Amino acid sequence: MPVTVAIVGSGPAGFYTADALLKDGNVEVDIIDRLPTPFGLIRAGVAPDHQTTKKIQQKFEQTALDDNVCYFGNVEVGRDVTLDELRGMYDAVVLAVGAPFDRKMGIPGEDKKGVHGSAAFVGWYNAHPDFRHLDPDLNVKAAAIVGVGNVAIDIARVLIKTAAEMADSDLPDYAAATIHASPLTDVYIIGRRGPIEAKFTNVELRELGKLETAVPQVDPTQLPDGVEGDWDDRDRRLKERNLATLKEFAARRRDELPKAVHFLFYASPVEVLGGDRVEGLRVERTRVEGNRAVGTGETFDIPCGLVIPAVGYRSVPVPGAPFDAQACIVPNQDGRVAPGLYVAGWVKRGPTGVIASNRPDGVAAAAHIRQDIAAGNKPGRVALQAILGQRQVRITSIADWQKIRAMEEGTALPPAPRRKLSSIRDMLAVLDGS
Ligand SMILES: Cc1cc2nc3c(=O)[nH]c(=O)nc-3n(C[C@H](O)[C@H](O)[C@H](O)COP(=O)(O)OP(=O)(O)OC[C@H]3O[C@@H](n4cnc5c(N)ncnc54)[C@H](O)[C@@H]3O)c2cc1C
Numbered sequence: 001m002p003v004t005v006a007i008v009g010s011g012p013a014g015f016y017t018a019d020a021l022l023k024d025g026n027v028e029v030d031i032i033d034r035l036p037t038p039f040g041l042i043r044a045g046v047a048p049d050h051q052t053t054k055k056i057q058q059k060f061e062q063t064a065l066d067d068n069v070c071y072f073g074n075v076e077v078g079r080d081v082t083l084d085e086l087r088g089m090y091d092a093v094v095l096a097v098g099a100p101f102d103r104k105m106g107i108p109g110e111d112k113k114g115v116h117g118s119a120a121f122v123g124w125y126n127a128h129p130d131f132r133h134l135d136p137d138l139n140v141k142a143a144a145i146v147g148v149g150n151v152a153i154d155i156a157r158v159l160i161k162t163a164a165e166m167a168d169s170d171l172p173d174y175a176a177a178t179i180h181a182s183p184l185t186d187v188y189i190i191g192r193r194g195p196i197e198a199k200f201t202n203v204e205l206r207e208l209g210k211l212e213t214a215v216p217q218v219d220p221t222q223l224p225d226g227v228e229g230d231w232d233d234r235d236r237r238l239k240e241r242n243l244a245t246l247k248e249f250a251a252r253r254r255d256e257l258p259k260a261v262h263f264l265f266y267a268s269p270v271e272v273l274g275g276d277r278v279e280g281l282r283v284e285r286t287r288v289e290g291n292r293a294v295g296t297g298e299t300f301d302i303p304c305g306l307v308i309p310a311v312g313y314r315s316v317p318v319p320g321a322p323f324d325a326q327a328c329i330v331p332n333q334d335g336r337v338a339p340g341l342y343v344a345g346w347v348k349r350g351p352t353g354v355i356a357s358n359r360p361d362g363v364a365a366a367a368h369i370r371q372d373i374a375a376g377n378k379p380g381r382v383a384l385q386a387i388l389g390q391r392q393v394r395i396t397s398i399a400d401w402q403k404i405r406a407m408e409e410g411t412a413l414p415p416a417p418r419r420k421l422s423s424i425r426d427m428l429a430v431l432d433g434s
Contacts, residue, residue, distance in 0.1 A: 003026065003027050005029050005093070006090040008093065009031075009033060012042060016358050017096060018066075020363045022063070022066055023366075026376075027068060028068055029068060031070070034074070034076035035074065036427045037401055038071060038398075045126065071398040075388060078319050083319060089383040090384075091377065095321060095348075101315075102312075105309045112278050116136055117310075138159075138182035138184060138306065142305065143304055148190075148200060149200055153189070153204045153208065159187055160184065164212070170417055173419070186262065191264070192268040192286055193291075194224070195263070200242065202238060217249065217254060217262045227240050267300075268286050268293055270282050270283060280302055280304055281301070282302075284296065285298045315329055315347045335364045342365040405418070
């Protein structure tokens with residue numbers, strides 16, 4: 001009898017786990033996702049103008065079409081079926097549920113109107129059903145994005161690019177209408193530490209130097225001559241490239257173009273200013289000691305009507321699984337949680353790394369399952385289908401996803417690759433032919 005495995009989450013971690021399990025054969029893999037559409041942050045996180053990165057969806061779709069794989073979309077573990085029930089039905093359950101919520105900055109004023117965490121804001125401009133109603137007020141001249149990783153750069157770029165520059169993206173209509181009607185001219189990317197500690201990769205950074213209507217700005221006095229510190233060779237090379245790019249940016253003039261993306265390093269947010277609504281962000285100047293930013297007591301204000309903290313993501317507990325509330329992960333030994341229960345991806349090791357960084361997690365989870373479970377003895381798919389049938393859960397299959405995909409691609413205005421549906425109701429309506 002095949003080993004039956006339920007993978008909860010159809011992001012990269014879920015699919016890499018499925019791929020690794022299939023390599024050894026004699027396995028039946030069911031991939032469960034709370035959304036009708038698969039692929040996690042590849043669909044709902046990766047920037048809409050980075051279509052090449054999203055192409056890995058095609059490979060994962062092939063995995064989902066394997067005879068030994070079944071996709072159960074629109075099924076939320078914890079709502080439609082419990083983890084305990086899944087563990088009763090499957091030889092192994094792999095949690096690959098990601099880290100979908102924002103970490104807070106933890107400063108006064110963070111709850112004002114006009115503050116949107118990056119998970120929500122990125123979800124909004126990527127048509128994630130949870131965030132389509134965010135309705136951010138972009139009738140603002142300036143925005144502050146807190147954090148110096150690729151997510152902050154993505155948000156700055158999507159906010160500042162013109163409609164023509166976004167024509168070959170899959171930015172949803174409602175977000176395009178709001179963003180491209182915005183009078184926004186200045187975006188600030190704010191980091192507590194310096195340019196050397198910043199986490200962005202060089203390709204993403206350089207993109208900000210090629211925008212049609214916005215010029216990148218950096219204070220040259222914030223840029224060191226070279227990369228000091230104890231970095232391994234790979235990190236040092238990346239940091240040297242970033243420093244060279246930032247030096248090019250520092251030589252650009254503000255009046256070259258009507259808009260600007262400003263990098264403000266050594267600045268730690270201390271308060272969101274304003275009444276009900278955001279009117280600015282107060283930051284404290286810092287200096288870096290060791291690897292830490294230390295406040296100097298000197299503050300200054302950045303007038304802005306929008307604040308987007310991009311300071312990290314957090315997982316939430318899955319009822320029935322242990323949870324480390326400090327680290328916001330499911331505690332595990334290289335992916336093993338308890339007999340028959342495993343984790344992979346961001347819920348295993350925290351919200352770091354790129355899509356491919358989740359592959360080793362999938363390989364490890366599959367290897368543990370092989371080692372721990374010699375032969376299958378739980379029914380798996382038939383039991384899940386029965387329980388979801390009893391509960392009248394509307395499951396979407398991979399064929400259903402293909403119909404949604406065909407509709408999204410067929411209604412797109414070229415060169416846009418697809419016109420994304422953002423509501424679960426609309427997705428199900430496509431399947432019902434209405
Ligand atoms: C804004 C942003 C941009 C990024 N851009 C890039 C990029 O350009 N290139 C790159 O390589 N990497 C990028 N990354 C990183 C990459 O997206 C992540 O490394 C990767 O998606 C993490 O994979 P995961 O499978 O752990 O989580 P996720 O991709 O989040 O997948 C988790 C899945 O679990 C599902 N789920 C959650 N809870 C439940 C439940 N209870 N029941 C059923 N299903 C559930 C979710 O719906 C989701 O589909 C980006 C990340 C972010 C946040």
